[in-house]
Each structure stands twice: as C-alpha cells, then as structure tokens.
Amino acid sequence: MIVTDPNLIxxxxxxxxxxxxxxxxxxxxxxxxxxxxLLPRVSDPFAVSELGTSTHAVLEDLYNANAPTRTTDLFAELRDEHSKKQWSLERYQSLPDNLGPEGVPVEFNEWVKNQDRWKSEVDRLGLRTFEIEDPRETVVYKTELPFDGVTIAGGVPAMGYIDRVDIEIVRGEERFVVVDLKTGKQKSAFDLNRYxxxxxxxxxxxxxxxxxxxxxxxxAGRIHYTQFGTSRExxxxxxxxxxxxxDFRAAWDIHxxxxxxxxxxxxxxxxxGWCPLVNACPAAAAAGKKxxxxxxxxxxxAVALGIPTVRTDAIAMGSKEPYAPAPAPLVTAATAARSIAAAPASPPVAPTAEVAPADPFAASAPAPAPIVAPAPAVAPVIAFPVAAAQGAAHGAGDNADPNGTGTPTVxxxxxxxxxxxPWEPTINGRLNGASYSxxxxxxxxxxxxxxxxxAGRPLNGQTLDQLTDLLAEVIVTVQxxxxxxxxxxxxxINTRIRGALRTTIETLPLPWDATTEDAWVEWKAKAIKRTRVFVVRAIRLYNLGDTVTATSFSALLPVGVAASAPVAAPVASPSVVAAATPIGVPRVAQPA
Ligand code: SF4
Known part of the structure; x- marks a missing residue:
C-alpha cells in the first residue's frame, strides 16, 4: 500500500x-x-481490545488503592464505578447514530442493559488476578509509569507506559520488578518458538x-495473564x-x-482473516485469505473504503521529516549498559498515541462495518499498487516492498x-546468511x-521439513x-547441542523401518533424553578439572560380569572434587 499524502504520514x-x-x-x-x-473505527465496548483496556483500568485503580483494601469486594466496587461511566447517558449521546455493541441503533434504555454483560466480561478478564497474587501484599512503586523520550537499545528513542513497577526484596535488597498485565492468553511453547x-x-x-x-x-519481569490466573517470569x-x-533497532529502521x-x-x-482490511487487500485476495x-x-x-488500485510506478510521497535511522553500530551488552547509564537526559518527546486520532475522513458517511467507509477524496491519499492486486505480495513477480526499503517496485x-x-541473526527482518543462526x-x-x-527416502520439501522439525525440536527442548x-x-550452547545430537543419531538409529508414527514419537523422546545427557554430564567433567582419575572400570564390563578386585582409590566425592578443583577453574552448577 502506498500513502500519497505526506501530511497524513x-x-x-x-x-x-x-x-x-x-x-x-x-x-x-x-x-x-x-x-x-488511518481508517476510523466505531467504538465497541465489547471488542477484545476495549474490554482489555477497561479491565486494565479497573486493575490499575485496585493497585492504586491502599494495600489492605485491595480485595475482591473493592474490585467489584471499582468495576461498578467504571461501568457507570462506560454506560452513562453522556457516553450514549456521544456515539454516532446511537449504535449499540452490534452496530445497530438502539434506545438508551436498551443500550444501558448491556452493562451487566460488560461487568461479567470485566470480571472474567480481571478477577483471576487474585489467583496470581494477594494484591494486599504487593508493594507498588508506580502504576502506568510513563517513559517518553528515553533512549534505549543503542540509540532508539522509546516510549510507553509500564503497567506496574513493584518493589520486592530480592537477595536481601529492595529491587524493582516490572509487571505487565495481559487479558489475552499466554503463547504455547510451540508458538513462542515459531512466532x-x-x-x-x-x-x-x-x-x-x-x-x-x-x-x-x-x-525481574513478569507477565500476569489475568484471565487465566497465571504468571510468567x-x-x-x-x-x-x-x-x-x-529487534528493537531493526523495527525503528523499518518504521x-x-x-x-x-x-x-x-x-x-x-x-x-481477522484483519479489518481483508476484504480490501489485494495481497490477501491473491493468497486466498478470507x-x-x-x-x-x-x-x-476497497471500494467502500475509497482505496484505489494504482500503477506500480505511482509516486509514493513519504514523510516531510528527514529520515532518522537508528544508530547503526551493534552494541554489546556491556557497551549498551554503559551507553544507557551515561546517556544524557533526552529532551521530552511528545506522547505518541497508539490509538487512531481524529478521523481524516470526517465528512464521509459511515458504513455498517467496524471500519467506517470514507468517501473517496479527490486525490486518493492511500492506494494499493496494481501488482498487489494481480499477484501474491510475497510471491514470484513480487512488486511489493517487503521491508520498506524503497527499492524500485517493478x-x-x-x-x-x-x-x-555473524552475531546479527537478522537484518531488517531477513535472516543474515553470515550469522551463527x-x-x-x-x-x-x-x-x-x-x-x-x-535411508533411501525421497528428498522433497515435505520429507525435509518433517525430519528437520523433528531434529529441531530435540535441540530446542534440550537447549x-x-x-x-x-x-x-x-x-x-546451541552449537554444542547440535554436536551432541549428531552423536545421538549415530547411537540411536532413526526408526526408518517403523510402520506407525508412534515409533517416531518414541524416538524423539529418547533422543531428547540422550542428547541432554551428553550435554549435562559434561559439566561433571568440567568440575573435575585436572583431578580426574580413571580408577574404576566396573561399569564398562559386560552386563552380568562382577567387578574384580576392589578399586585402587575411591572416586572423588563431590566435596572432594570441589576442594580439588584447580585454582582458576571455578566449579559450575551441575544438574541433580
Ligand atoms: S496482508 Fe493480511 S494482514 Fe495485511 S492488510 Fe492484507 S489482509 Fe490485512
């Protein structure tokens, strides 16, 4: 999509x-x-994002109250206060055409009945916070802590609001702990790996x-998933x-x-499928998305929204402001810490709203859809390049600009x-071919x-992906x-684990003769166990340092053969090992 109005940008x-x-x-x-x-939206108090914001507001008030009063009763009181504001006559009168939650015009008496449903939704999304912690025992430093204009990640101006900063005693000291509240669900391990x-x-x-x-x-930093009563460190x-x-620097460059x-x-x-533009988007149509x-x-x-399709060589008008990339040098953790500590106070940066501000198409008639259709302007301010309408945005003949690099589009x-x-896994969203990753x-x-x-098996995309995924899951799980x-x-450690997996494959043959998938599932479980053993047993060896002595071989005899004479010297006990570890070789944590 191109935006042809620099003021809009x-x-x-x-x-x-x-x-x-x-x-x-x-x-x-x-x-x-x-x-x-860019496109105006109709407010819906039952939309996922709006319910999340409402629940956040109730919880914020809860944690701003005196600690001993933070009970479920107070939660209910605060929720009722917010409900009164949310479902007030004043609010009703501010709605365009007095639309109800389903986008249908309703009378005030009918509209206000929604508040019971709204309250139960807020309860559903927020009450289980009491299962995560006892709010009365939480020491809150600040709720909604703003950080406009600080510079982080080696030179990127950052902004935002932190839901909560608590104070906890960590190793005998008072320390800050970051807490973010989410009403949505936690990602599964699979999704974390994938997305x-x-x-x-x-x-x-x-x-x-x-x-x-x-x-x-x-x-420490935690996410509280308040709908589910769980917390993630x-x-x-x-x-x-x-x-x-x-990633933050790369995102700033893309922006x-x-x-x-x-x-x-x-x-x-x-x-x-959930995108408000899906029925207007040529790339989605080309990819068969509905x-x-x-x-x-x-x-x-697109017609209702007034977004025309234009030639791919249409001139895009970018910002009037000069381009300000993130400082390029890759900083190490240590230099990042130094630069953050030494950063001069940045001039305050105006808060940037994350919600769409005033409607640029205010004169347009609203459509009966979440996104209100603007009347097409005389000169369209946004447009889809024609190529996107003709083919996939990321397929052959791709005429889009996947990283916004401004490369000629045709x-x-x-x-x-x-x-x-080598230490940069991705650059501008593309895998760096020279990287360790x-x-x-x-x-x-x-x-x-x-x-x-x-194994004499066909080598194609499907077989390659399935076997690669199997090996990758072993590595991910062990790591x-x-x-x-x-x-x-x-x-x-990823490199070491991949080496260990090679040995696992040599010593635990893949079940090529299996006629059911169960054998592969079983192989995966065994391979994880074995690969992990190779990795963690090595810590024992490291801790022995140069005190390692091979005095007993009984475990190496065939099964059933008793060990011969008593061994010449006992194997060093952990405490002996600790004492005997050579100077300069610190002992490291060993799994139980
Ligand atoms: S590609 Fe998908 S997410 Fe992007 S605008 Fe089109 S429909 Fe929406």
Missing part, C-alpha cells in the same frame, strides 16, 4: 519514539498497521527503559536482552524507512537473505537431507531445559 503514522507494540507491528503486516491507524516472544520482548524493553529512567535495573539474561535490543518512502508492504499470514466467519460484521471493501526481487556480522538452521536442514538420502527456557539459534 507525519500526523498519523510517523512516531517520534518507538513503543513495544509498534516495534512488534513492524515485524508484521505494515498495510494492516498503517490501515488501522517469537513479543511479550518477553515487551518486558525486556521495559527493563531497559526503567534502567534509563530510574538508573537501576529491575531484578520473563528471562532477562544478557543474551535475551541483546536479541530484543537488536523510519516506510514512513519516509510512504510504501507499506503487505505480509499475509494466519491473522489475515474474512473469518467469527467476525460480527464483515470488513469493508523489477527488483527482494533477496531472501541479508548479509552482516543461519549456520545452525541451514546446517540442520543439510543433516536432515543427508539422513533421508542415506531450553539447560537455559531456563531461553532459546536462540546463535547461542554457543
């Missing part, structure tokens, strides 16, 4: 600082991101923001923090490029890979290919088990 799309949610959006479909900001950990990234961005703002790093290791910082050149690339995916039948109202079409195919430093994933598909050919849930293809 500067007023509605361009950000002066990056929030965690915009950073996440930069990795997804930029047509959807821009479209949701990334945007919730974790959000907490890690807050971690850096608090360090920049308050001068002290938080001791977010890894704050330097490795995880550094990866989040890299700056697309707002500069006015071209917003489409990216089809599983969420297209509006979900679970939507209350069908999304508007002739250039976008490369699949970028090139950079690329070595890991490409090496693994090669292994899968070799195994298939050795997470030894890194407190962290996973990265570029981690050093």
């Amino acid at each position: 500067d007023k509605r799309l361009r950000r002066s600082a990056l929030s965690a949610s915009t950073s996440k959006s930069m990795r997804g479909c930029l047509v959807r991101w821009a479209g949701e900001k 990334g950990d945007d919730h974790g990234d959000q907490i890690r961005i807050y971690y850096d923001a608090i360090r920049a703002l308050l001068g002290v790093a938080p001791a 977010i890894p704050l290791t330097e490795l995880a923090l550094e990866k989040t910082r890299k 700056n490029r697309v707002t500069e050149n006015g071209r917003f690339p489409a990216k089809t995916g599983p969420l297209c 509006a979900s039948d679970k939507l209350d109202t069908p999304p508007a079409t 002739t250039n195919e976008q490369p699949l890979f970028s090139e950079g430093k 690329a070595m890991g994933v490409i090496g693994l598909t090669q292994v899968a290919g070799e195994l298939l050919v050795e 997470k088990s030894v890194r407190n849930g962290d996973f990265d293809w570029d981690a050093g």
